[in-house]
Amino acid sequence: xxxxxxxxxxxxxxxxxxxxxxxxxxxxxxxxxxxxxxxxAAPPLGDLRWRPPQPAPRWEDIRPATAxxxxxxxxxxxxxxxxxxxxxxxxxLYLNVWTPAESSRERRPVLLYFYGGGNxxxxxxxPRYDGASLAARGIVALTANYRLNVFGFLAHPELSAExxxxxxxxxxxxxxxxxxxxxxxxxxxxxxxxxxxxxxxESAGSMGVSAQMASPLARDxxxxxxxxxxxxxxxxxxxPLAAAEHMGLEYAASLxxxxxxxxxxxxxxxxxxxxxxxxxLEFKSVVxxxxxxxxxxxxxxxxxxxxxxxxxxxxxxxxxxxxxxxDSEPTPENxxxxxxxxxxxxxxAALALYPAATVDQTxxxxxxxxxxxxxxxxxxxxxxxxxxxxxxxxxxxxxxxPRPPMRPEMGDAVAGFAGGVITGPxxxxxxxxxxxxxxxxxxxxxxMGNLATNHxxxxxxxxxxxxxxMQAYYVNFITAGDPNRPGAPEWPPANQxxxxxxxxxxxxxxxxxxxxxxxxxxxxHFAE
Numbered sequence: 300x301x302x303x304x305x306x307x308x309x310x311x312x313x314x315x316x317x318x319x320x321x322x323x324x325x326x327x328x329x330x331x332x333x334x335x336x337x338x339x340a341a342p343p344l345g346d347l348r349w350r351p352p353q354p355a356p357r358w359e360d361i362r363p364a365t366a367x368x369x370x371x372x373x374x375x376x377x378x379x380x381x382x383x384x385x386x387x388x389x390x391x392l393y394l395n396v397w398t399p400a401e402s403s404r405e406r407r408p409v410l411l412y413f414y415g416g417g418n419x420x421x422x423x424x425x426p427r428y429d430g431a432s433l434a435a436r437g438i439v440a441l442t443a444n445y446r447l448n449v450f451g452f453l454a455h456p457e458l459s460a461e462x463x464x465x466x467x468x469x470x471x472x473x474x475x476x477x478x479x480x481x482x483x484x485x486x487x488x489x490x491x492x493x494x495x496x497x498x499x500x501e502s503a504g505s506m507g508v509s510a511q512m513a514s515p516l517a518r519d520x521x522x523x524x525x526x527x528x529x530x531x532x533x534x535x536x537x538x539p540l541a542a543a544e545h546m547g548l549e550y551a552a553s554l555x556x557x558x559x560x561x562x563x564x565x566x567x568x569x570x571x572x573x574x575x576x577x578x579x580l581e582f583k584s585v586v587x588x589x590x591x592x593x594x595x596x597x598x599x600x601x602x603x604x605x606x607x608x609x610x611x612x613x614x615x616x617x618x619x620x621x622x623x624x625x626d627s628e629p630t631p632e633n634x635x636x637x638x639x640x641x642x643x644x645x646x647x648a649a650l651a652l653y654p655a656a657t658v659d660q661t662x663x664x665x666x667x668x669x670x671x672x673x674x675x676x677x678x679x680x681x682x683x684x685x686x687x688x689x690x691x692x693x694x695x696x697x698x699x700x701p702r703p704p705m706r707p708e709m710g711d712a713v714a715g716f717a718g719g720v721i722t723g724p725x726x727x728x729x730x731x732x733x734x735x736x737x738x739x740x741x742x743x744x745x746x747m748g749n750l751a752t753n754h755x756x757x758x759x760x761x762x763x764x765x766x767x768x769m770q771a772y773y774v775n776f777i778t779a780g781d782p783n784r785p786g787a788p789e790w791p792p793a794n795q796x797x798x799x800x801x802x803x804x805x806x807x808x809x810x811x812x813x814x815x816x817x818x819x820x821x822x823x824h825f826a827e
Contacts, residue, residue, distance in 0.1 A: 309403045314396075314488040319358040323396070324365055329435045334396040334489070335424075336368035339481035340474065342390035343446065348563050349458055349470060352392060352477040368393030370422035371447045372571050377416065379719025383424040389450060389567050394443035394478055395423055397430035400490020408495040408522075408778045409439045409486055412747075413475055415502030415529075415740065416717075418583065419448045419574070427718050432748025436774045439491035443478035445471040445507070448574045449550065450567070452582035454543035457559035459587075468543050468585030475507050476517040476590070483520050497777045499525035501743055505611070506531050506584065509681050513598040514590050518605035523780050525773065526611035527698075527746075528674050528739060530681035531595045533826035535673075537584035550580060596680070602688035608780035609685050610772075612696030612801070615736030617674040620665035629661040637665070641672065645824050652818050666735070671815070674739065676822040686794030694782055695793040695813075698742040700765050700805035701734060706757050718744060718753050742804070745769045761806050768808060 308315055312332055313322045323334035340352035347353060369388035400407055412428055414421035423442030430440025445451060451471030458467030475498075483493045498521060500508045509530040511517040531537050538546075554573050556562045562570070574582070586594050598604055620629055627633040634655045635646070642649045655664040686693040705712065712722045718740060744750050745766040750758045772782035772790065782790045790802045791810055799813040 307402045307404070309398075309400060309488070309490060313361065314403065314485075316485045316488060318355045320361045321364040322361050326431065329431060330399060331431050331434045332398050332400075332489075333431065334364040334398075336366050336385070336393045337362075337364055337396065338368070338392060339394050339443065340392040340477050343392065343450070343470070344389050346563065348389065348450070349453055349455075349467070349559075351470065351473045355392075367395060367422075367424035368444070370424065371444055372450050372567055373416075373420040373447050374571060374574060376420045376576070377715060377717045378721045379715030380416070380420060380422075380717040381426055381719055382422050383426065384422050391444050391446065392474055392477075393423070394441055394481065395430070396439065396441050396486075396489050397434035398439045398489045398491065399434050399437055400439065403488050403490055405490035406487070406492035406495070407437065407439045407490050409441070409482060409491040409493075409497065410525075410773075410777050411441045411443060411479060411482055411496060411498045413443065413445065413498065413500035413504035413507045415500065415504045416447070418452060418471060418503045418506075421447070421503070425717070426752035427743045427749050428747060429749050429752060430747070433770060433774060436748075436770060438774055438777050439486060439489055441478075441482065443475065445474035445478070447471060448582050449570050452584065453547050453550070454538075454540060454585050454587070455547035455551065455559060455562075456544050458547075459540065459544060461559075462589070464587075464589035466540070466585075466587035466589035467547075468538075468540070469587050469590045472507060472510050472514070472584060472590055473516070475511055476514060479511065479517050479520050495522045495778075496520060497523035497525060499527075499773075500529075501527040501740060502529045505529035505678070506535060509595060510537075510584060510591065512605040512607070512609075512685075513595040513603075515592065516590055521605045521607050523608045523776060524605065524610070525776065526609065526678065526681065527742060528613045528617060528678060530611075530677045531584055532680040532684075533677035533822070535677045536596065536827070537586045537591055537594060540585055540587050543583075543585040546579070546581070596684065599681070599684035599688060602690070604685065604689060606690045608691045608694070608776070609682070609689065610694040610696070610776050610782060611678060611682050612698060612804075613670075613675045613678045614739060614741055615670075615697060615699040616666060616701075616734050617670035617739045618666065619734075620662050620669065622673065623665045623669040629658055629665060631655045631657075631661055634661045634665050638668070642825055645821060648821055652821060663735075667818075671818055672822055672826065675815075676819050676826055679819045680823070682793060692781065692792035693794045694776070694790055694802070695799075696790075696802045696804050698737050698804045700741075700745070700762075701737050702741050703757050703759055703762060705755055709755060712755075714738070714755070719755055737805075742769070746773055765804070765806060769804060
């Protein structure tokens, strides 16, 4: 099949977007074209700092699309993140396209993926999110950047006052919505179907997916959604605007800035340095009255979200017991003491559902509670509400396949949240007992087909088989809103039938009745 089609720009590795023509590259082995570093919005610099994204400027000449654009401003919070981006800059609003289409006349289903990193770090260039493998299976895959930390989520009374909507914060989510609109308007040039857009993400990216489904700015542009380990509910719920504005004022005061003009005049590096984690400083999603008219839980409860199929779930060991106990010994007494300020009057009920009479039981109970409280509960709540009111199937999963051991050459390194390793003194501080399940973010390389990009772990044939099945489920869902196809274990919708059934993903995939529901129902009382 020839890659030269004079009647169609895509056959020449070119695509005509609303801003101008881009030229990418063709992988002759996988027959996938990639277009990297395409601007989907204007650089948010100067007066555009802390404003909604504006249209990308036009260009006249053919623009090379062969290298990733700069990543968003961020601190090195996750020492194991691996970037291929062209440095770091406020000028970060770029996306990347991988397409198997030979012609712009094709209409392939589309996946737009948002990275994780706590809304504080991450980038669309990370190898674990690369779209080539899924594109080789027949879909158009994209990753898109969005602003992070203070640049993406600062709320401030002066920002609200200058906004026609009276809103501030959520600039990172507005970037995501702008990326969705760009895909809607431009993806046909890459052989994609603008009416078949599925958005996906993990952790903070999954929270973004839950937000886009709830927002009137994006919900009508979606055909489906995939969420992994996170939603804007429960312990991760969005902040009220007034509280977010108050935090913004405190942040400004820490820099000696008495006005928005002073903040806009400051170098980006100084603003970023002041984002170093500290108590009371948390840049997060905001119920701003514009992007999020009401708390997402209320929007979903009312059935006002995107009424599209949802595939969502979490991993079997999302958090370590040390997240809860920190430097305290894992004893039953310390576990109970750590629960009291969180569970309040429901502490005894929690201790009954997370029994801990020995050190080993305490480690298991603290791991399970922290995983449930921080990640599983909010993701479950999202699935539950959408299943009741969304008018579409919800396919739930539990990812339960632990990563294999690290390669011997990794030495004394410890695994990090981003799939890489942490070495040196920091590694010693973070060393914990080997995980008993699948840790936070462990599923990404499997689902995206990118095991080969991660050289930390000694992948086996079993890992390859798990990855192949997950990719097939993803592509089936992106194509038809249903992961099921002949030859794969049946995955029933969780919100249809008398029993909630969940697909356990691993070497022996199987649909099983839901487990742990009573724990999540209890957390519903005190998660905030």
